Amino acid sequence: MPDSVHPLSNALEDCLEAMLELQDLCGTIRITDIAARLSIAKPTATQAVARLKELGLARQETYGHVELSAEGHERASSVRHRHRLLRIFLSEVLGADAETADREACAMEHALGSETIARIEAFTAGFTKRTSRQDRGPQ
Amino acid sequence: MPDSVHPLSNALEDCLEAMLELQDLCGTIRITDIAARLSIAKPTATQAVARLKELGLARQETYGHVELSAEGHERASSVRHRHRLLRIFLSEVLGADAETADREACAMEHALGSETIARIEAFTAGFTKRTSRQDRGPQ
DNA sequence: ATGATTTGTTAGTAATATCTAACTTTACCC
């Protein structure tokens, strides 16, 4: 492991998450696409990637394409997991509309520790089961 | 109204909240106490208050004591309300320990819109009622 | 009332996250 569990800023976590999504969606990660996805200017994306490189979470040779390191991929997956979970919680459990759920999931994903995330996960799972069993279900 | 609903940064919302608590606890608001409550250096507190003054949310004559304006008080109350609600939600509904609930409520309070806050409020109220009616309750 | 303590401010620095403008590379097309 390159470095212990340095906490990342919101901006860097968002960048990692965008990178993972782009990886899965396009097969490659480009500065321009990161910038578009996060609605930031390209130089801002360049700089964020530079920081992630310093932290050992990304790799890129100048003017080349960007890659997540193993650790970067892990961190990114964790962020994405939180995001998805919170989105579901906000929409399914609380009844928020899709757009609000996504926006606020993105804001919350940086605020909660893994313990709380696990609690929300369990709670959401229970809620969904309870709710989907319309009236009587299996006993 | 001095200014429309300028969104405030987390730091400024935290400052307003601390000021309101100090107002209620001590009757006065001092830079030193704001700094202590937020665990920031005194010059940082001075600076935050200066910004709040510019925004019409606080009043203070140099070296004098600090006050919330009517609008500042409103905003502060809103932040505190969110904080308290989220703390209850995290501890009562999700079962987080008191310390975690408070810390993460403080982080979440800046991330959620009033609509979502209202949803959490309703949900928590329902949950508490449902849960406190131990087994049978009325009917 | 004066000297020491506490409180508050100023000044200067740093890190983060932004931006725009200008430049350099790379890629693509004919």
Added chain:
DNA sequence: GGGTAAAGTTAGATATTACTAACAAATCAT
């Protein structure tokens, strides 16, 4: 293959939030 378009970088500026060190003002206690 050479020129344009797209992608990426560099440089320089700004705002926010934070700090420490040094100073000024207010309070307090004897």
